[in-house]
Amino acid sequence: MTDSTPPEEATEDEVVLALEGVSRVYGTEVLVRALDDVSLEIRAGDFLSIVGPSGSGKSTMLGLLGVLDLPTEGTIRVRGTDVTRLADAERSRLRGEAIGFVFQQFHLIPHLTALGNVETALLYRGLSPKDRRSRAMHALEQVDLGARHDHRPVQMSGGEQQRVAIARAISTDPGVVLADEPTGALDSRNAENVLQIFDDLQSPERAVCIVTHDLHVADSARRKISMLDGRIVADELLGAGTRVGS
Amino acid sequence: MRRFRELVGVATAGLTARKVRTLLIMLGPILGVSAIVAAIGINESSKGHLKAKLQELGTDLIVVNASAGLGFGQDPVIEAAAVARVGRLPDVVAVTGTRQLSDIVTVPFAGAEDYYRAFPVPVIATGTDLPNTMEVSLVSGRFLNDFDEASGARVAVIGRDLADEYGYLAGEARTIELNGLEYGVIGVLDWVLLEPSMDSAVFLTFTAAVADWDLDDPDPSRLYVRAPEHTALVAKEIPTVVSLGGPDGANASVPTDLLDAQSQVDESLNNLTKMMGGLALIVGGVGIANVMSISVIQRSSEIGIRRALGHSRGTIAVQFLFEALVVGVFGGILGALVGAGVVWGVAAQRGYTMVLSVAGLVGWSLVSVGVAVVAGLYPSSKAARLEPLETLRLG
Numbered sequence: 001m002t003d004s005t006p007p008e009e010a011t012e013d014e015v016v017l018a019l020e021g022v023s024r025v026y027g028t029e030v031l032v033r034a035l036d037d038v039s040l041e042i043r044a045g046d047f048l049s050i051v052g053p054s055g056s057g058k059s060t061m062l063g064l065l066g067v068l069d070l071p072t073e074g075t076i077r078v079r080g081t082d083v084t085r086l087a088d089a090e091r092s093r094l095r096g097e098a099i100g101f102v103f104q105q106f107h108l109i110p111h112l113t114a115l116g117n118v119e120t121a122l123l124y125r126g127l128s129p130k131d132r133r134s135r136a137m138h139a140l141e142q143v144d145l146g147a148r149h150d151h152r153p154v155q156m157s158g159g160e161q162q163r164v165a166i167a168r169a170i171s172t173d174p175g176v177v178l179a180d181e182p183t184g185a186l187d188s189r190n191a192e193n194v195l196q197i198f199d200d201l202q203s204p205e206r207a208v209c210i211v212t213h214d215l216h217v218a219d220s221a222r223r224k225i226s227m228l229d230g231r232i233v234a235d236e237l238l239g240a241g242t243r244v245g246s
Numbered sequence: 247m248r249r250f251r252e253l254v255g256v257a258t259a260g261l262t263a264r265k266v267r268t269l270l271i272m273l274g275p276i277l278g279v280s281a282i283v284a285a286i287g288i289n290e291s292s293k294g295h296l297k298a299k300l301q302e303l304g305t306d307l308i309v310v311n312a313s314a315g316l317g318f319g320q321d322p323v324i325e326a327a328a329v330a331r332v333g334r335l336p337d338v339v340a341v342t343g344t345r346q347l348s349d350i351v352t353v354p355f356a357g358a359e360d361y362y363r364a365f366p367v368p369v370i371a372t373g374t375d376l377p378n379t380m381e382v383s384l385v386s387g388r389f390l391n392d393f394d395e396a397s398g399a400r401v402a403v404i405g406r407d408l409a410d411e412y413g414y415l416a417g418e419a420r421t422i423e424l425n426g427l428e429y430g431v432i433g434v435l436d437w438v439l440l441e442p443s444m445d446s447a448v449f450l451t452f453t454a455a456v457a458d459w460d461l462d463d464p465d466p467s468r469l470y471v472r473a474p475e476h477t478a479l480v481a482k483e484i485p486t487v488v489s490l491g492g493p494d495g496a497n498a499s500v501p502t503d504l505l506d507a508q509s510q511v512d513e514s515l516n517n518l519t520k521m522m523g524g525l526a527l528i529v530g531g532v533g534i535a536n537v538m539s540i541s542v543i544q545r546s547s548e549i550g551i552r553r554a555l556g557h558s559r560g561t562i563a564v565q566f567l568f569e570a571l572v573v574g575v576f577g578g579i580l581g582a583l584v585g586a587g588v589v590w591g592v593a594a595q596r597g598y599t600m601v602l603s604v605a606g607l608v609g610w611s612l613v614s615v616g617v618a619v620v621a622g623l624y625p626s627s628k629a630a631r632l633e634p635l636e637t638l639r640l641g
Contacts, residue, residue: 068554068634089558096556103638107551111263121555123252168555 015080016098016175016207017042017065022074024060034060035071036230042176046207047199049218052227059180061227062211066178067095079175096121100169104181106161108153114140114164115149121168139171140164143197159190166197176207183217195220253561257568264541268573271537274530275577275614276584282523282610283585283602284592289516291589291598298599299439305502307380307440308481310469310488313495323465324496328488329373335487337475340379343466344372345452347459352448353423354412367408368447369424371455371464379470380438385409386416387433390451394432398453402429407445409434422448427458440501441470469496527614531621534573538566538625542632549629550637563630570622571615578611578618585610 017040024035035057042048042065052058063069064076067083076083078098083091100121108117118136127135140146143163153161162182169177179198183191195217202208210221218224219238226234261268310332312322324343333341352367353359374390377383385406394401402422404414414420414434421428429450438444452464469488473480481498488496542549549562557565586602593600 063635066554068638089560092553092556092558092561095554101551101554103551107547107554107638109548109551111259116259120552123256124249124557124561126248128248172556 014044015041016044018077019064020075020077022064022071022076024064025072034230038232040225040232042207042209044175044207045204046223047202047221048209048223048225049221050209050211050225050227051213051215051218053213056227057230058211058227062178062180065209066099066101067091097172098175100172100174100177102165102169102177102179102182104184106165108161108164110153113150113152114145117164118168118171121171136171139167142170143167158186159193162186162194163197170201176209177201179210181212182210183214253564253568256565257572260569261572267537267541271534271573272577272580274533275527275574275618276581278523278527278530279578279581279610279614280585280588281526282520283582283607284588285519285523286516286606287585287589287602288592289519290601291593294601295598300502305500306472306474306477308471308473308477308484308498308500310471310484310496310498312467313497321467323467324469324488326465329466329469331487332469332471332484335480335483337473337480338471339474340375340472342373342376342379342470344370345467346370347455350424350459368443370447370449371452372449377435379472380441382436382438385434385436389433390449395451395453398451398457400427400429400454401432403433403435403449404431405435405445405447406437408447527617531617534570534618534621535624538570538622539628542625542629546632546637549632550634553634554638559630563626566626566629567619567622570618574615574618578614581614582607582611
């Protein structure tokens with residue numbers, strides 16, 4: 001991966017992520033079509049949730065949206081760039097710049113402090129140690145954990161660990177934050193906190209996409225995509241608004 | 247450069263977070279390098295010690311032993327006239343004949359007969375220029391001289407170890423008893439490095455030996471010859487000069503040749519130790535590959551999250567290679583230090599001068615780095631090939 005300049009911020013309504021006729025088939029002898037000819041656009045300012053029962057293909061879709069996997073058919077575009085044609089180094093660079101991840105199990109690196117975990121997302125970008133630290137600290141402050149920056153994951157509660165993970169996801173100022181069951185491992189109070197943070201994270205320049213099977217979480221978004229058997233069966237706008245600024 | 251520093255930082259953080267495991271990984275290079283450095287260092291120091299000893303002893307002393315002639319039943323001797331003939335050879339600067347006497351019990355003080363009968367002290371009849379030929383000085387007193395030789399006086403010189411054993415004080419007027427005859431001790435000969443048996447011997451003149459000890463003639467059984475030039479050639483000539491074609495023979499040898507040969511043999515020993523150390527390093531390398539492969543499995547979640555954060559396969563591979571590199575560098579340095587410490591300890595204990603090649607220390611440390619990096623190739627490529635989706639367990 002090469003050092004790169006910070007990504008340009010997305011402008012409102014710009015398509016930050018797009019799946020075009022994407023299918024994903026697993027297996028060699030017994031074929032499992034986990035995703036079947038799916039098209040989806042995520043625009044800056046979107047706050048959407050992807051719901052569906054187990055096996056509906058939502059995790060496969062998250063992997064493809066996050067460019068952690070490649071489709072068997074179809075195209076994935078990140079800010080207009082077809083990532084299926086890129087080499088691993090370039091694809092990784094684009095992923096690091098444009099997409100932030102939040103996982104159900106937090107996936108913090110245990111031997112690093114909260115600050116070290118956030119800084120991991122900012123490595124190999126040509127930043128000076130001082131800049132890297134300052135950006136990581138700023139992200140931690142955004143989730144109210146500035147005072148806990150020197151704590152290791154084991155010294156923090158589940159809710160705090162998830163907030164560190166969110167700080168890590170937003171530290172690179174990505175165009176889209178993808179969250180996989182972000183409240184799945186939290187109690188209800190911490191879950192509410194985390195959902196509130198996601199709500200606050202949403203801005204005209206950034207999209208937030210939550211994959212969940214929890215309808216309450218899904219309904220906290222403004223756009224809900226329902227999946228079944230590897231296909232999108234509904235794409236509906238919720239509540240009064242659609243996107244911030246619209 | 248910034249990227250390099252970041253990679254080193256990540257690798258170091260990964261290693262320091264698991265100190266026991268890191269130490270276990272490092273044990274391979276540490277043991278390998280220290281084994282090689284210690285083995286070669288001890289060998290070189292010992293070789294250096296031998297060479298220093300050779301320098302000290304000189305390589306120009308020839309020892310001539312009488313070999314059996316026709317006189318069956320008698321100890322072989324070299325006739326006294328042959329001693330003078332050897333002394334006239336062009337390159338010979340000194341020659342002394344000696345003969346060890348048998349069946350003499352030396353008793354330093356009353357009541358010690360039984361002990362010294364069981365452990366007899368060698369009694370040697372010698373020419374008067376022995377210190378000159380052996381290039382040894384006297385610790386105290388004087389050596390036997392021409393007057394002693396001519397008069398057959400009952401005087402003796404003793405070796406330094408014997409003097410210590412007897413508790414002899416310098417200048418002390420003292421006698422020792424040889425089969426009941428009192429001999430006055432007139433001097434103590436210093437250590438004779440080439441002939442350690444002399445250190446605990448009693449020396450007396452041939453005249454006294456013939457007079458007191460039933461010796462038929464003053465013929466020596468051994469000659470010590472000093473020939474600084476053409477030593478080997480002189481050694482080759484001496485048997486002919488001694489026998490003059492007659493039946494009495496002699497064998498000449500240069501004792502330092504043996505030491506010289508000893509110092510040469512070390513090369514093959516060196517190669518053997520290098521091979522053993524190399525083997526230890528390879529085993530260490532296998533250990534690194536093994537432990538790091540397990541580490542990759544244990545850290546799969548970390549690898550997955552780093553991939554999700556934008557680190558490419560290449561970056562992940564280089565990160566793990568750097569961990570191996572750091573292990574190799576520190577393992578090599580520690581191994582070299584441990585090895586040097588062992589050489590120092592052994593050299594101090596055996597009285598050697600420590601010989602350590604800095605190029606060797608650096609070289610073997612670099613070999614350790616090379617082995618570690620090669621050993622890290624498999625685990626790092628394994629880490630790079632991990633699919634983030636499989637390690638992150640989405641949904």
